[in-house]
Amino acid sequence: MITLKNVNKSFASLKVLNDISVNFEAGKTNLIIGQSGSGKTVLLKSIIGLHEIDSGKIFYSDRDFTAMNLKSRKNIRQEMGMVFQGGALFDSMSVEENVLFPLDMFSKMSDTEKMDRVNFCLNRVNIKNSNHLYPTEISGGMQKRVAIARAIALNPKYLFCDEPNSGLDPVTAIVIDNLIQEITKEFNMTTIINTHDMNSVMEIGEKILFISKGFKAWEGTKEEIFDTDNQALNDFVFASDLYQKIKKVNR
Known part of the structure; x- marks a missing residue:
């Protein structure tokens, strides 16, 4: 499990992350979603230590990542796997x-x-x-x-995926989604996926964190999305006619 408590991050005078608290669960596919510029990429980079947060805490199980020195962080980083956008x-x-x-x-x-x-x-x-x-x-x-x-x-104990379906056709994207979910369960990893792909959300969204303008605007499962009255989330997820029809069917 990875736990964030009251995480804040700014660049100069621009506040990018605002008091974000969330638990990312082991053995589940945890998705971070949000519009471009919402702060989801900064959040992912903060979790793995590429950005130093201004305040708050990040725990890997019961280990306080934010309080660690470089040597201790190196040990945790050896427990991480990373799938970069484009494969890299x-x-x-x-x-x-x-x-x-x-x-x-x-x-x-x-x-x-x-x-x-x-x-x-x-x-x-x-x-x-x-x-x-x-x-x-x-x-x-x-x-x-x-x-x-x-x-x-x-x-690794922790797997991070940044837009893993970028550049893939829809059929191949589903195959990659299913593969990530399978190995997450098989190895009981804490997997965090940064994505804007709504097919991924509906396919493997066991735990979803929706970021809007740097705030945690909603969290839940793919099933709970259909019943939410969060307008910002509805505008993001159900922007297309297809997903409007899906929501009507599920209700």
Whole structure:
């Protein structure tokens, strides 16, 4: 579990995060949603320590991340996996080498153990017979799978995904969503996904945090979205005619 208590963040005179408190639960897909400029990306970067918050607390289980020194934070970061927007694979490295990279950097495994782990992770995301291909030689969906394999190589407790469906067609996006949800449950990770994809919200939104103008405007599940009277959330989620029809059907 990751817990935020009264988190605030400003850049110069611009207040971006306002007193945000929330629990992100282990074994569930926790989604952060909101319009562009709402603060969701700043929130995600604050949780992983890329931004220092101005006030408040961030806990990883019962560990106060905000009070830690650099060495202690490094230990927690080795418990994190990250799927970046666009995949962010190293073009000069093969599929195998991309997944091997964090193991070479942070693990004390033998070479044999590392390769066993690489192959396990690639098999888990249904990538086969592609170890020696390069990112430019595989599809966008396969690149995202490799990015997920790299993210789970160190068997993380915490998985962070920044717009994991960016650039994917709707069918492939659903496959990636389902894969993230499957491995979240399988390894009991605390997974936080930053997204604007409403298909993801309706598909895997077990816990949803809606950010509006830097404030926590709503939290709940995908089922509870249909019954909310939060106007800002309704305007965001049900902006299209399709989702207006879905909401009517569910009511």
